[in-house]
Amino acid sequence: MSTLRGRVAGLPEWDRCAVMGVVNVTPDSFSDGGRWFDRDAAIKRGLDLVAGGADLVDVGGESTRPGATRVDEDEELRRVIPVVRDLAAEGVVVSVDTMRASVAERALAAGAVLVNDVSGGLADPAMVPVVAAAEVPFVVMHWRGFSEDMNSRAVYGDVVAEVLAELRSRLDAVVAGGITPERIVLDPGLGFAKQAEHDLALVAHLRELRSLGRPLLVAASRKRFLGRVLAGAEGSPPPARERDAATAAVSAIAAREGAWAVRVHEVRPTADAVRVARAIEAAA
Template structure:
């Protein structure tokens, strides 16, 4: 899953693809580099980010989704708003990726259910402006898994078919670097939920934390792509359904190598993995 942030303020590439034409070109470039899905978002969810209004998010997102879908690209829409999800699906998006797991907008689950679209349920404890204060856990793997299970059941109760759900542990969202690393080490607990797992680790703070220099300074976000590719290969071998990344080529190559090794390293039998296929789709 390649990322197109149609925003001026995303943490690693804000402003690079803010123009509609540039964002469309970027999406096509990601496909040529090996992306199976292109995730288009119009609202930054970095720590401390302020929300944009719905009209502005629609203005940013819908034209890009429509143009990419017209080119045959499989597009997902990254949004917490039901109105944006609804209009993006109407414009050709095939998957809704909600970092709040349906908590930010009570209309999201009914809208996705009516659309019959696959839905990414991410672990989330609150909006970006104060989410770091919510990073308090006794057992991060057990608590994230339990909270994700609750969101999965809420989505199913709201009419979304279970087979159309994907889960995401929400790396960096109300989590400190040590929490993110524990979640990556504890992926078996995520697989036990019985749904495909999306890992969105690209360029995030915990990677920078691992790569700190002798003075304790992390590299800039755009210098974390090699480490992102390495982590992508690891989680591919551990059964991830997809990885969400800013730069696709190195990660696509890393995952191809991991998939070649996979027959010698089988993943959990609980995970309904079909590489390259959307949940609930033939």
């Protein structure tokens, strides 16, 4: 039920865990290797995701895979804005995945209705004021630094307690910056400054993260920890595109644990998974 997952002011209300489809307008995404880098291909991909069951589409122009270097502002704008504009014109609920306030502002003007900032507003001090002024929803992710060196920051004594505390601190800061709590979504940041055991622990304790009182976005799709699980003790992780069944499994778990939405690259398996989870929830 929506009361279990939380309501996000400014967005549609779904009666189950929502599905956020991903469009990476990048040449170096870990998950799809640039398949949607071309503008027309990216737009078609977004529409295909909606046809496959996505409730909203997250458009990003900067890879945040471990070790990735940042693109400049002009290039990010060139990649993202036409795709956001055309998808919004088709009636798609569009989120913009960016750490830059300028990109967020231009994307909102082009029709985006949600800002998904993997830095939670830390990368660009102008981000929180821009989102507050626009009065739009904002995803605050747990973040410890840029991709170039985030793996070195994956040091925890108690990952659940530390992520909970750091997210709470960031939530307080964002609210103090003028974004109303009702517009804030929290994301535990799976794969960002985390090793496989950290990601698994966070998925196992999603209910504790919900104690922060805001809806949760869970973005496990195709990530390294799934590859490690599938590989077993001695094997090699399967390629990212062969992790969609594992992704759907996490989506079902997240849905049962009350996540507001899951963010995925391949929509259909997860769209089915969250609907089954909702049916089981209704039968309980």
